Amino acid sequence: MRPVLLMAANFLREHRWPALLLCVWIVLLALAAAALGRRYAVPEDVIFYVAQQAIFICVFSAFLAADAIHNDRKSKRILLVLSKAITRSEYLLAPLVGTSAAAIVYSLIFDVCCLWLTDRARMPSAGILPLVLLVMAGSILAATVALFFSTFLNPYFAIAATVLLFTAPGSLHLQHHAWSAWLPGFPILIRMIDFKLGPDATIPWKAMLIAMAHVVIFWGMAAAVFNRKDIAVPVE
């Protein structure tokens, strides 16, 4: 596990500026929603901020992960890394661990910002924790799916494919079907969009467990594809 943690730390270090930028972005937008020249935050602004940031964190996590393999292959740094006693699956696990760590940090900052905003808007904060947990699960899943697509697609196409996979069921109005809960990412996305603050909000254990199962499945598929990949062939 130590090599994976080393690579994950290195991955985060390599991406520290965009990762830090998102942290700043979350805080800046919270400040903007809270202030904007008013004495109190407006509930509509808070709700918009919460839903928008939740989705944004997931999308950013996907961006972060989708770039990992491509970057290393393009710079040929991957050659020295994979010449060590590292399996391809371990190599793939590193950006996932790194992105997950970043997602947890984002979620915590997001949590603090949400609590502060709801307090300023005099709104109940009971629904924040379930949402933050959903953001964590959603970010990790988005990163895993993007990583899977990036094993055989350019990072931009990998992001597009991830967004499509998560949102296409919504376009097809599949949210009313009972089995839509088993689609990757989609139930989390719906919950984020339909997010409401209130005392009746519960922790969505089922959605989170399904998301974690999808993480394992997509990581397994990514490893299977990447294991067969000629990684020394230059990428564009």
Added chain:
Amino acid sequence: MPGVLDFDNVSKDYGSRWSRRRVRALDGFTLSLERGEIFGFLGRNGAGKTTAIHLALGFMRPTSGAGRLLGKPFGDAATRARIGFLAENVALYHRPAAKLLRYYGGLSRMRPQRLELRSREVLRQVELETEANRNAAKFSRGMQQRIGLAQALINDPELLILDEPTSALDPLARVAMRELLLEANRTGKTIFLSSHQLSEIEMICHRVAILDKGRLVKLGRTDELLISRDRYEVVARGVPANSFEQSALQVRSFPLADNLGPDGRVQFIVPASAQRDALERIWSSGGEVLSVNPVRRTLEEVFVELTNKGSAA
């Protein structure tokens, strides 16, 4: 007995199976590396040298054939803990040199205590100990190459696979690198060295393989490879330098005659087919044959001859 690195009839094609632009980079390549040797791997650009190295390290899979690295099939991750690899045009992360070495050592599953000692040791070996805290990615090309070699040595490997290790080095650094490789070999490491620096290969390699268009065109001990069996050097004494001028043979045989030494020694280069005739002429003109030896060629001559032959074919 399996070698340190074995290729068994390995072929590698680039491009999809149905593509018209499918290129065969390696064609039925068979080779076995012996433990403790320095092996020179030569070929023109695009001959398939790097492809062979990448296959051995498991970066790609052969289209056909198979191979073994330290007795395990290509691609076995645990085996790679026992090898060191330096890529051509090494690319490094933006980290201080010492930390970068510890990072690569950690990926080779070395213990932190040993890693600490070892990183200092290899930095000293590549003469970069004073640069340990500088960002390695901002080093000059030559320094990066040396850090590349340091990361290859960090885990004290049994086998070193080096792809163009001296390509960016100045002459002094090249000499230092050569000494380093010889020292590594003295401590029992097997070295697989792909290079365009033919003089270097000639100086340090025990065996050499020449690859052309994905095919192995020559394999053998360096000293044997350099001995020409079709030309001989004849040293004689007491022969007038112009004694062959009337011979139709001398036009072909003795244009290289030179070195009329102070003691009347004359040195000739003759083709194998004319060797007997030349010796008879020396004797008949009253001269004395001092030595007849096969001509030692340079590796460059051998390389050009073999690869040009391939091109002509």
